[in-house]
Amino acid sequence: MAAFDLAQHPHRRFNPLTGEWLLVSPHRALRPWQGQQEAPDRSQRPTYDPTCYLCPGNTRANGAVNSAYTGTFVFDNDFAALTPDAPTGTVEQGGLLRAEAESGVGRVICFSPRHDLTLPEMSVEAIRGVVDVWAEQFAELGARPDINYVQIFENKGAVMGCSNPHPHGQIWAQRTVPTDPAKETVQQLAHFQQHGRTLLADYLAIELKEQQRVVLENEHWVVLVPFWAAWPFETLVLPRRAVQDVTQLTETERDALADAMRRLTIRYDNLFQTSFPYSAGLHQRPTDGAAHPEWHLHMHFYPPLLRSATVRKFMVGYELLGSPQRDITPEYAAQRLRELPEIHYKQAQP
Amino acid sequence: MAAFDLAQHPHRRFNPLTGEWLLVSPHRALRPWQGQQEAPDRSQRPTYDPTCYLCPGNTRANGAVNSAYTGTFVFDNDFAALTPDAPTGTVEQGGLLRAEAESGVGRVICFSPRHDLTLPEMSVEAIRGVVDVWAEQFAELGARPDINYVQIFENKGAVMGCSNPHPHGQIWAQRTVPTDPAKETVQQLAHFQQHGRTLLADYLAIELKEQQRVVLENEHWVVLVPFWAAWPFETLVLPRRAVQDVTQLTETERDALADAMRRLTIRYDNLFQTSFPYSAGLHQRPTDGAAHPEWHLHMHFYPPLLRSATVRKFMVGYELLGSPQRDITPEYAAQRLRELPEIHYKQAQP
Ligand SMILES: O=P(O)(O)O[C@H]1O[C@H](CO)[C@@H](O)[C@H](O)[C@H]1O
Ligand SMILES: O=P(O)(O)O[C@H]1O[C@H](CO)[C@@H](O)[C@H](O)[C@H]1O
Numbered sequence: 181m182a183a184f185d186l187a188q189h190p191h192r193r194f195n196p197l198t199g200e201w202l203l204v205s206p207h208r209a210l211r212p213w214q215g216q217q218e219a220p221d222r223s224q225r226p227t228y229d230p231t232c233y234l235c236p237g238n239t240r241a242n243g244a245v246n247s248a249y250t251g252t253f254v255f256d257n258d259f260a261a262l263t264p265d266a267p268t269g270t271v272e273q274g275g276l277l278r279a280e281a282e283s284g285v286g287r288v289i290c291f292s293p294r295h296d297l298t299l300p301e302m303s304v305e306a307i308r309g310v311v312d313v314w315a316e317q318f319a320e321l322g323a324r325p326d327i328n329y330v331q332i333f334e335n336k337g338a339v340m341g342c343s344n345p346h347p348h349g350q351i352w353a354q355r356t357v358p359t360d361p362a363k364e365t366v367q368q369l370a371h372f373q374q375h376g377r378t379l380l381a382d383y384l385a386i387e388l389k390e391q392q393r394v395v396l397e398n399e400h401w402v403v404l405v406p407f408w409a410a411w412p413f414e415t416l417v418l419p420r421r422a423v424q425d426v427t428q429l430t431e432t433e434r435d436a437l438a439d440a441m442r443r444l445t446i447r448y449d450n451l452f453q454t455s456f457p458y459s460a461g462l463h464q465r466p467t468d469g470a471a472h473p474e475w476h477l478h479m480h481f482y483p484p485l486l487r488s489a490t491v492r493k494f495m496v497g498y499e500l501l502g503s504p505q506r507d508i509t510p511e512y513a514a515q516r517l518r519e520l521p522e523i524h525y526k527q528a529q530p
Numbered sequence: 531m532a533a534f535d536l537a538q539h540p541h542r543r544f545n546p547l548t549g550e551w552l553l554v555s556p557h558r559a560l561r562p563w564q565g566q567q568e569a570p571d572r573s574q575r576p577t578y579d580p581t582c583y584l585c586p587g588n589t590r591a592n593g594a595v596n597s598a599y600t601g602t603f604v605f606d607n608d609f610a611a612l613t614p615d616a617p618t619g620t621v622e623q624g625g626l627l628r629a630e631a632e633s634g635v636g637r638v639i640c641f642s643p644r645h646d647l648t649l650p651e652m653s654v655e656a657i658r659g660v661v662d663v664w665a666e667q668f669a670e671l672g673a674r675p676d677i678n679y680v681q682i683f684e685n686k687g688a689v690m691g692c693s694n695p696h697p698h699g700q701i702w703a704q705r706t707v708p709t710d711p712a713k714e715t716v717q718q719l720a721h722f723q724q725h726g727r728t729l730l731a732d733y734l735a736i737e738l739k740e741q742q743r744v745v746l747e748n749e750h751w752v753v754l755v756p757f758w759a760a761w762p763f764e765t766l767v768l769p770r771r772a773v774q775d776v777t778q779l780t781e782t783e784r785d786a787l788a789d790a791m792r793r794l795t796i797r798y799d800n801l802f803q804t805s806f807p808y809s810a811g812l813h814q815r816p817t818d819g820a821a822h823p824e825w826h827l828h829m830h831f832y833p834p835l836l837r838s839a840t841v842r843k844f845m846v847g848y849e850l851l852g853s854p855q856r857d858i859t860p861e862y863a864a865q866r867l868r869e870l871p872e873i874h875y876k877q878a879q880p
Pocket of ligand 1: 496499693
């Protein structure tokens with residue numbers, strides 16, 4: 181019998197950040213696809229769209245008017261899932277029906293006044309402006325006694341539920357720590373208590389030695405396809421220095437994050453020569469007043485595309501009922517991303 | 531300040547089957563939707579399609595020929611994610627890179643020879659035939675020493691990654707217990723050890739008293755929108771008797787399951803007058819040789835549609851990074867489903 185080979189044979193991998201397993205079926209990458217195709221985003225947009233509720237100076241659905249902003253622009257989400265003034269209370273029956281009131285803040289961050297851009301098409305300086313807004317927002321919201329977790333994220337592309345192509349992200353900040361960061365806290369804390377180093381610092385050291393899952397590096401950041409990636413081209417953006425949150429990044433670390441994000445998202449767009457959809461976001465320490473030395477700030481990119489601009493991975497039956505599942509290996513995905521140029525295809529040739 | 535009201539105010543709910551929380555934002559149901567629209571499935575299909583690889587008598591991609599089946603038909607998946615003869619082995623580095631070989635079996639179950647039908651359009655007798663196949667397959671696969679969990683499921687609709695509209699489901703059976711059933715085992719065991727009754731028996735008793743989340747009942751089964759539902763019209767199909775797996779169901783319980791599934795899926799189709807997409811599947815005891823008295827067989831339906839045949843719920847940025855989130859309440863969803871007729875809209879009028 182052939183020796184066990186991660187590149188060829190079905191196996192499970194462990195995600196140490198969540199403590200959960202996923203299924204990898206490398207041999208299945210060959211299966212033909214006859215199902216639903218996505219519409220690739222190759223739209224040409226104007227720099228300003230008078231009907232866009234995120235463009236500078238425009239009036240939103242609720243009558244508010246956007247400032248004539250020239251960099252980034254933050255406002256309270258007009259349809260926020262969380263509100264600061266929600267009534268408090270709990271419901272409990274037999275330990276099986278359990279609910280508790282939740283409060284919080286929802287904000288929208290416009291990345292650029294330019295309606296036609298996306299992160300990979302923005303300059304490092306402009307992306308650095310986004311990083312600074314993240315830090316400001318984290319500082320402001322995290323300092324509030326009613327906010328114990330600040331989730332910063334971006335949904336990019338219609339296939340990821342994004343309803344406006346104007347480059348923007350969101351913040352959902354709330355009283356409790358949501359499920360995923362709560363799992364990551366448990367896992368990181370266990371590692372830190374045992375080893376005195378963060379889980380992700382130890383993980384990064386292994387990946388830097390092996391190099392096979394590393395996509396790109398700069399002086400302060402490493403982008404890699406994690407060993408336990410669930411989405412086909414999922415990546416993890418890691419600072420070399422174990423910081424707990426974005427406010428702790430130095431000036432040069434912020435510039436370097438902007439550089440890493442730009443280079444990563446250009447590679448993503450180049451992969452299938454399309455505006456590459458994803459959901460991405462920062463995972464940071466809870467803002468509950470504790471020190472959280474176990475927390476190592478990182479950014480997850482979860483992109484749905486699998487084989488082309490039109491064929492995505494569906495996380496459906498088995499994935500919803502059993503566990504996440506992937507076909508192409510993380511090592512292969514990293515190699516594909518590594519081989520791509522860092523000049524955006526739109527700028528590359530006539 | 532208004533009293534805390536689950537129907538109006540943002541809150542978290544606890545899922546006792548997984549031990550995890552989700553966010554509910556009832557006030558957000560009013561937000562306008564300007565994003566991606568799905569293509570509703572209102573296709574008229576022939577009863578037999580010579581190009582369908584699931585129709586009776588047809589040749590599949592790998593050259594195998596389907597039998598001229600008249601009821602159900604089971605075959606090994608030609609592109610299975612799991613294979614029985616996979617090499618064994620493990621990979622481990624620093625406790626952070628962990629993988630182990632996985633083996634198993636993938637099968638396809640055709641529900642009917644009729645290419646044009648779906649479960650809600652089949653007779654109770656025909657659906658009962660599907661239940662019997664589930665029981666046969668669970669018995670056969672579960673008895674194998676190399677199979678410790680049998681996941682039976684259906685992806686229905688292109689939006690759920692289903693690449694062939696011929697009515698069919700799948701089985702992925704494997705050596706290890708996947709993430710979700712593993713969580714449910716932990717949670718159900720803790721409840722059983724504390725109370726001597728299954729978690730879902732105690733939960734069902736509460737729901738039958740309250741009635742507000744119950745969608746339909748028959749002598750042996752109850753269909754309800756669970757208090758912790760994440761998908762807009764998610765349901766849980768529960769046997770009144772705590773059985774561990776589908777082989778333990780009596781003849782009348784099997785007939786009654788077919789009746790409950792038919793009535794539920796008709797209501798689903800009637801909701802937006804479309805062939806309602808979903809992923810659904812059975813959760814049952816692991817087949818690891820232990821007795822598992824804590825396990826209470828149940829069926830989950832996870833449908834993506836939210837407001838119409840074309841507007842779905844996206845589980846994206848916040849959901850992938852934070853926790854599942856829903857807008858309409860489970861109570862409202864149950865009411866909507868309860869109010870619908872149990873005659874399929876296609877049969878209802880000329
Ligand atoms: O096996 P199928 O129907 O080809 O594929 C579908 O169901 C599988 C099991 O949920 C998923 O892994 C695939 O992403 C999905 O497209
Ligand atoms: O807030 P938006 O962009 O309107 O909505 C989008 O992102 C949210 C947060 O991930 C999701 O809950 C919605 O399902 C999605 O459509």
